[in-house]
Amino acid sequence: MNRLGWLVSLLVSFATLPALAQTASIEASSPEMERLAKAFVGDWSNIESMERSELFPTGGGRRGVSHWRLAVGGTTLVGEGSSDGSAGPLAYMITIWWDKNASAYYFFTCFKDSGSACKVRGTAHWEGDNFVNDYVETTHGKQIRWRDSFVQITSTSYTLVAARDNGDSIMTALITTKATRQ
Numbered sequence: 001m002n003r004l005g006w007l008v009s010l011l012v013s014f015a016t017l018p019a020l021a022q023t024a025s026i027e028a029s030s031p032e033m034e035r036l037a038k039a040f041v042g043d044w045s046n047i048e049s050m051e052r053s054e055l056f057p058t059g060g061g062r063r064g065v066s067h068w069r070l071a072v073g074g075t076t077l078v079g080e081g082s083s084d085g086s087a088g089p090l091a092y093m094i095t096i097w098w099d100k101n102a103s104a105y106y107f108f109t110c111f112k113d114s115g116s117a118c119k120v121r122g123t124a125h126w127e128g129d130n131f132v133n134d135y136v137e138t139t140h141g142k143q144i145r146w147r148d149s150f151v152q153i154t155s156t157s158y159t160l161v162a163a164r165d166n167g168d169s170i171m172t173a174l175i176t177t178k179a180t181r182q
Contacts, residue, residue, distance in 0.1 A: 029074035032098040032105070036077045039131065039153050040068040043182040050087050051174050060087030066179065072097075088113060096124065107133050122146075129153060147171055156181045 028034035044066045050056040064083020071078045079094040095108040104125060110118035122135025131150040136143050145165035152159045157180050163171035 026070040026074045028070060030098055030100070033070070033074055033077065035126070036096060036098075036105070036131070037070050037074075039150070039158065040077060040079065041070060043067050044081075044179040045182055046081065046083055046177050046179050048083060048085070048087065048175060048177045051172075051176075053174050055174060056087060058086075061085045062087050062090060064090070065182070093118075105133075107135070145171075 028037045046062075046064050046066055048062040048064075050060040052059045062083035062085035064081055066079055066081030068077060068079040070076070075097055077096045079096075080092070082089070082091045084090070091112040093110045096105050098105055102123070104123040106123055107121040108118070109121045122133055124131060124133040126132070129151075131153070133148040135146050135148075137146055138144070144167075147163050149161045149163070150158050151161060157178070160175075160177040160179065161173050162175040162177075163173045166172050
């Protein structure tokens with residue numbers, strides 16, 4: 001099955017899994033998914049801070065919650081959340097899975113903020129204790145490199161830093177999210 005077919009099957013399966021996920025504990029299907037599950041599965045309170053930029057001219061912030069769970073027999077990590085504040089409302093779903101053949105994690109994201117769509121959003125890997133997702137976004141017709149880094153991961157908290165390449169190969173942090181386990 002090609003990647004698009006797999007994604008469609010995965011999304012269809014989400015419609016039937018919420019009740020199962022709430023009543024049964026799903027074990028991770030691989031050591032790679034076990035590591036993700038240990039870091040993220042659970043309920044979190046989030047505080048987002050946006051730096052002044054063309055995306056957030058006056059800066060901003062949001063407060064919200066997120067829930068991460070294993071799904072599809074432990075092969076997939078699903079995160080859903082929402083937040084609101086001076087940066088405006090945000091609702092999202094993030095799906096992460098391990099591709100053994102590619103030796104990489106893949107990200108699939110859906111955001112409901114300013115009309116963002118669902119899409120595969122790069123590949124991820126561990127850099128020591130940090131979980132890093134590298135991807136490219138098109139802005140004003142230009143391909144811009146982005147990196148989401150989950151850092152300072154503990155059993156009770158983590159920090160997510162969304163950084164963008166300004167065209168000089170230097171990544172500049174634009175959004176910092178501090179998550180605390182509920």
